Amino acid sequence: xxxxxxxxxxxxxxxxxxxxxxxxxxxxxxxxxxxxxxxxxxxxxxxxxxxxxxxxxxxxxxxxxxxxxxxxxxxxxxxxxxxxxxxxxxxxxxxxxxxxxxxxxxxxxxxxxxxxxxxxxxxxxxxxxxxxxxxxxxxxxxxxxxxxxxxxxxxxxxxxxxxxxxxxxxxxxxxxxxxxxxxxxxxxxxxxxxxxxxxxxxxxxxxxxxxxxxxxxxxxxxxxxxxxxxxxxxxxxxxxxxxxxxxxxxxxxxxxxxxxxxxxxxxxxxxxxxxxxxxxxxxxxxxxxxxxxxxxxxxxxxxxxxxxxxxxxxxxxxxxxxxxx
Amino acid sequence: xxxxxxxxxxxxxxxxxxxxxxxxxxxxxxxxxxxxxxxxxxxxxxxxxxxxxxxxxxxxxxxxxxxxxxxxxxxxxxxxxxxxxxxxxxxxxxxxxxxxxxxxxxxxxxxxxxxxxxxxxxxxxxxxxxxxxxxxxxxxxxxxxxxxxxxxxxxxxxxxxxxxxxxxxxxxxxxxxxxxxxxxxxxxxxxxxxxxxxxxxxxxxxxxxxxxxxxxxxxxxxxxxxxxxxxxxxxxxxxxxxxxxxxxxxxxxxxxxxxxxxxxxxxxxxxxxxxxxxxxxxxxxxxxxxxxxxxxxxxxxxxxxxxxxxxxxxxxxxxxxxxxx
Numbered sequence: 001x002x003x004x005x006x007x008x009x010x011x012x013x014x015x016x017x018x019x020x021x022x023x024x025x026x027x028x029x030x031x032x033x034x035x036x037x038x039x040x041x042x043x044x045x046x047x048x049x050x051x052x053x054x055x056x057x058x059x060x061x062x063x064x065x066x067x068x069x070x071x072x073x074x075x076x077x078x079x080x081x082x083x084x085x086x087x088x089x090x091x092x093x094x095x096x097x098x099x100x101x102x103x104x105x106x107x108x109x110x111x112x113x114x115x116x117x118x119x120x121x122x123x124x125x126x127x128x129x130x131x132x133x134x135x136x137x138x139x140x141x142x143x144x145x146x147x148x149x150x151x152x153x154x155x156x157x158x159x160x161x162x163x164x165x166x167x168x169x170x171x172x173x174x175x176x177x178x179x180x181x182x183x184x185x186x187x188x189x190x191x192x193x194x195x196x197x198x199x200x201x202x203x204x205x206x207x208x209x210x211x212x213x214x215x216x217x218x219x220x221x222x223x224x225x226x227x228x229x230x231x232x233x234x235x236x237x238x239x240x241x242x243x244x245x246x247x248x249x250x251x252x253x254x255x256x257x258x259x260x261x262x263x264x265x266x267x268x269x270x271x272x273x274x275x276x277x278x279x280x281x282x283x284x285x286x287x288x289x290x291x292x293x294x295x296x297x298x299x300x301x302x303x304x305x306x307x308x309x310x311x312x313x314x315x316x317x318x319x320x321x322x323x324x325x
Numbered sequence: 326x327x328x329x330x331x332x333x334x335x336x337x338x339x340x341x342x343x344x345x346x347x348x349x350x351x352x353x354x355x356x357x358x359x360x361x362x363x364x365x366x367x368x369x370x371x372x373x374x375x376x377x378x379x380x381x382x383x384x385x386x387x388x389x390x391x392x393x394x395x396x397x398x399x400x401x402x403x404x405x406x407x408x409x410x411x412x413x414x415x416x417x418x419x420x421x422x423x424x425x426x427x428x429x430x431x432x433x434x435x436x437x438x439x440x441x442x443x444x445x446x447x448x449x450x451x452x453x454x455x456x457x458x459x460x461x462x463x464x465x466x467x468x469x470x471x472x473x474x475x476x477x478x479x480x481x482x483x484x485x486x487x488x489x490x491x492x493x494x495x496x497x498x499x500x501x502x503x504x505x506x507x508x509x510x511x512x513x514x515x516x517x518x519x520x521x522x523x524x525x526x527x528x529x530x531x532x533x534x535x536x537x538x539x540x541x542x543x544x545x546x547x548x549x550x551x552x553x554x555x556x557x558x559x560x561x562x563x564x565x566x567x568x569x570x571x572x573x574x575x576x577x578x579x580x581x582x583x584x585x586x587x588x589x590x591x592x593x594x595x596x597x598x599x600x601x602x603x604x605x606x607x608x609x610x611x612x613x614x615x616x617x618x619x620x621x622x623x624x625x626x627x628x629x630x631x632x633x634x635x636x637x638x639x640x641x642x643x644x645x646x647x648x649x650x
Contacts, residue, residue, distance in 0.1 A: 151635065153638050153642075154642065155642060156638070156639050156642040156643070157639070191632060192635060194594075194595050194598040194599050195555045195595070195599065196598065196599035196600070197598070220628065221628065221631075221632035222591065222594055222628050222629050222632040223551055223588065223591040223594075223627065223628030223629060223632070224551060224591075224594075224595060224628075226548055226549060226551065226552045227551045227552040227554075227555045227595065229552075230520045230552045230555065230556070231555070263548065266547065266548040266549075269519075269547055269548075269549075270519050270520070270549060270552065273519040273521065273522070274519050274520065274521035275521070299624075301626075302548065303545065303546065303547050303548030303549075304547050304548060306546075307516060307546035307547040307548070310476065310517060313478050313481070314481050314482070317478075317479065317480060317481040318481070
């Protein structure tokens with residue numbers, strides 16, 4: 001366990017990941033309530049919305065209104081997601097978001113063809129276009145991510161050598177464009193990872209690119225999210241995407257296949273109990289998680305919001321014993 | 326990861342753990358359907374019911390009828406739970422169960438007083454009584470378990486030294502009674518464990534009693550079940566209790582605090598993907614998990630029953646590529 005980090009950074013993606021899968025309309029004011037609540041938890045970064053086509057993702061049609069409505073808390077970074085020039089322009093135009101550039105490639109061409117109707121070669125060109133776009137808007141680029149790192153529903157298992165190869169391509173593209181990648185995010189886009197593959201792939205990437213900071217984006221479709229995060233920490237990973245209450249997932253069959261990110265408060269709970277700092281107040285985060293459930297109007301998968309923290313129980317035990325904590 | 330076992334044994338407790346928390350009545354025939362379905366999965370042991378007071382646990386009033394009704398599959402052990410002579414007599418009287426003796430102590434006297442209205446000294450006497458009872462009925466005793474190993478809602482954190490001390494008391498009591506404990510089960514009764522405490526406590530117990538086989542009983546109330554099982558495996562633990570579909574837990578607030586065991590099929594999925602044998606057919610187990618959900622009539626917490634296996638996806642990928650697996 002010697003590689004366990006002393007502190008991890010959690011990047012909240014709940015509002016963006018979560019609301020886009022919801023079928024019913026959610027009032028923008030309620031989304032804003034959740035973002036304002038999350039701002040009070042100690043989270044350092046919150047991804048608030050996507051600037052994507054309202055025809056394709058109707059739940060995100062209120063992106064501008066939402067950004068206008070929430071209250072920025074000093075010290076918190078508020079980010080958005082975009083997939084092209086138009087989205088980036090919309091994000092910049094809000095004048096209220098922290099705009100950072102990120103490059104992305106995918107290990108699986110079959111997934112890419114299906115999901116973005118592009119070949120890998122076209123995707124490489126798209127990255128070049130992205131770099132040019134970021135330059136044009138004077139946006140710094142220091143992050144890259146690889147999708148479908150641990151397996152793909154359409155291509156199957158992904159060899160570790162392919163992940164290394166794609167990472168190298170991203171670093172080369174960045175260098176060619178005059179940027180330097182500081183953080184590389186490995187995304188388990190289709191929830192194929194288990195602790196064994198996390199250790200194997202993270203180990204190989206870390207060995208090949210020791211100077212790069214690694215980050216994990218873990219989907220919890222098969223219940224491995226927390227175990228995978230733990231295995232990542234054992235390999236020294238100290239940055240994780242997460243979603244409050246497990247937003248984006250749902251225990252109802254009508255949302256079958258809904259694959260929420262690893263749950264933020266469950267991750268914070270594990271870290272708290274293992275002496276790993278997150279800077280996040282778990283009790284406040286549990287309040288946000290309960291609010292998230294209220295906002296979407298159905299149960300969300302996170303566990304600690306129901307099970308409660310141990311700090312609270314310890315306090316009760318101490319009070320009953322006539323002591324103070 | 327060098328301590329990861331090559332094979333683990335999973336002891337299914339779903340029917341017993343799961344049905345006792347359900348509020349509505351479940352027809353005995355449906356419980357039997359689930360047991361018969363589980364019998365076909367490759368599970369080596371299934372705990373089918375509790376022989377407890379029907380007044381205290383009305384859902385278990387059909388214990389005899391249930392045992393009479395299910396079909397024994399050769400090679401599978403079917404067990405029951407009892408807390409006293411009367412329960413053991415009822416279990417033996419069915420003539421259809423695999424009766425094995427187990428001794429149990431609890432780390433937390435406050436929990437014991439609350440849950441069983443006994444002091445620790447009274448509980449030690451109860452263990453002596455249990456040993457005498459097992460002898461009387463000619464039941465072999467080779468297993469012991471410790472409750473509330475990783476923490477207690479009423480006593481707080483439990484020092485590892487106390488766990489060691491209680492384990493020693495169990496071994497001494499067994500020796501005094503002429504039995505030998507081969508397997509020691511460490512139960513996270515109130516879901517206080519995280520991978521860090523699993524490693525610490527299992528490590529200490531293993532070091533002190535290297536000849537004893539360890540087993541983990543993990544509740545998933547705070548979403549740590551699978552991560553804790555993984556941390557246990559890293560410490561060489563190769564026996565786990567589990568509950569199909571996470572029976573015993575429920576994402577509904579009306580079941581708040583319902584703390585299912587770690588989910589059997591999620592655990593089997595992790596093992597399958599990490600090359601750890603379980604002897605269990607995951608596809609059949611997923612069918613049983615979906616049946617369990619039907620039988621209780623509400624969503625259950627397991628993930629793989631919704632996310633599906635990767636073996637199935639790999640097969641589909643191979644078929645589409647015109648190959649065979």
